[in-house]
Amino acid sequence: MLERFLVPKEDQILVDSDSMTAATKEIFMKMGLSEEDSQLSAEVLMVSDLRGCESHGVSNMLPIYVERYGEGSRDLGINPKPNFKITRETPTTANIDGDDGLGLHVLPKAMEIAIEKAEKYGSGSVAVHNSRHIGMLAYHSMMALEHDMIGLTMTAGNSLSSVPTHGAEKRFATNPWAYAIPADKEPPFVFDIATTQVAGNKLSLAKRVGAKMDPAWITDAEGNPVLNEVDLPDNREDYMMLPFGGTRENGSHKGYGYAAVAEVFCDILSGMGAGFLMPPNTYGEMGHFVQAIKIDGFIDADKFKKDMDDFLRGLAETPPVEGQDRVVYAGLPEHEETQIRLENGIPYHYKVIDWFDNIKAELNLNFELKKL
């Protein structure tokens, strides 16, 4: 993550991750989720916070989930006890009705099915419709790692934020992708990105920490790329997000294309239809897609993982350009950050801790956050 998104030192409160998991689990249980689903959902958020991906951890997402559960209606909110159902299946594919359940706990079950299919047939692909936010994609893709498989996750929906290249109207959400690929001794390759210039949740994070938008990160209200450094406008109507690349000359058609592919796999293949054509009252409705590919179907997993070690070490040992300390690969800094945060605690903005204090009082909860 870029430096500018980090919580400034003077605003940080360090919290032990186990105590934060327990608190988050208690909140989910109060929302009506089963103990198992609450535990799983808390874990997905915590893995995100541990990896330094706080844009998708408890700070940004938990308050939104709580608000939507609170609305109580299936049409506007999230279903705490979804009736997860397979609507079509072949040996290597499945389509699942998420029944308006939160993707945090719905999607791991879809990935389990993909992994089972890959174990039997070499590969498995599962689409999910009628679901909601899945948190950090990497969590779901990484489930494949211990099975010596490559995991892929995509998500898309109708909470629109981004324009197509040259477009003046929103057509996509941030439609992110994540691949997880195992290695032997080196930390695994875990590549998790939005197809917009910046992940949607990083915008609110930027707002909180006072960070600027870089040139070509957002458009003005008419869809023109903003080519100087600006603050994020207060009003959501005053900007739109650009596909990665930013401008056509700099390759925004590539971000647009990957966004469109995610839209197809998550929303159209799952049967919901394109997000921007969904009825406007299906608030926060999302489709997902996961795929597991068994390495052993192509080559011995041991050779593969040793070759991955050489590959990843080779990338990390690439001589850096002047002014840079080193070259990293996707997943390496997140692995390092996890070790640090497991030991020292997770640095939350004090306003986030305030939110936990308030919700504890409001909902009559018992958790204690352990500050380090």
Added chain:
Amino acid sequence: MLERFLVPKEDQILVDSDSMTAATKEIFMKMGLSEEDSQLSAEVLMVSDLRGCESHGVSNMLPIYVERYGEGSRDLGINPKPNFKITRETPTTANIDGDDGLGLHVLPKAMEIAIEKAEKYGSGSVAVHNSRHIGMLAYHSMMALEHDMIGLTMTAGNSLSSVPTHGAEKRFATNPWAYAIPADKEPPFVFDIATTQVAGNKLSLAKRVGAKMDPAWITDAEGNPVLNEVDLPDNREDYMMLPFGGTRENGSHKGYGYAAVAEVFCDILSGMGAGFLMPPNTYGEMGHFVQAIKIDGFIDADKFKKDMDDFLRGLAETPPVEGQDRVVYAGLPEHEETQIRLENGIPYHYKVIDWFDNIKAELNLNFELKKL
């Protein structure tokens, strides 16, 4: 394709595509390929030229293939009569030894296997090792369309051109991806891109037509992104290519990540090991990966294709920003260009036609290019 890459009007010679296919087939046969493989290889190049993707058509690629076949040695050249062999197989995966054959005719056979597997089990994935250049990726992905499947193609190898983010040494080829997704009445979605800022072949094309490099398209000799408009240096040692995004702030870690994923699927999963770690004498060695996914395994293909029509039409009807005529989706301009070129002929640079005249004399061939 950007305007700057087009052959200037005054340098153009329009040639009928059938006569160019016949000429190309004759050249391949002279190189020792079977009639069937020659026909197939010529078709792959011609579909590229028809779609306006001349960077991957006869202009750039055929002279290189001829040169490498001419070298006659399996270690430096291309094998005209490869012994295509499956080295591992599961119901939905296969690994294929390309036996140093040209990917143009090797990869369609791999995709046929992926399609057969998808027909039976819902999905099929095939890796190919020890192969060579595959031409325009879209051709191979588009093979899936008529089967109501989604096709994916990737390729990677050790003809290195591109640095990782912040890196000062090359670690990747241009490692491109292509997805093809069917629709009903609308032209299909066909997304075919390099994971570098610009496709490798477009650099030589730029040279021929006198086009400049945009800011952050290439690095200097030390790996620093060149942030002003420049001519492509004459010497290949004086620049390297940047992953798409260009700079870290503008998201080059995304291009780097997608390049790494292609490297894994094509080179490591197929058993060759990472391109930048391959022995230096394996010149032009490439691995590939194709995948076919049957739509019917998730949802009725008819509903899917109708939803795709709505999706693609909706994208093309997005109001454009001021100064732009329209919004397009990947595959739409290429479809339109194909109609135009089938009727009017393909605009080749006169130097390309000179090459055909020379090779005809040199190799004692009989073809006649039909100029329109």
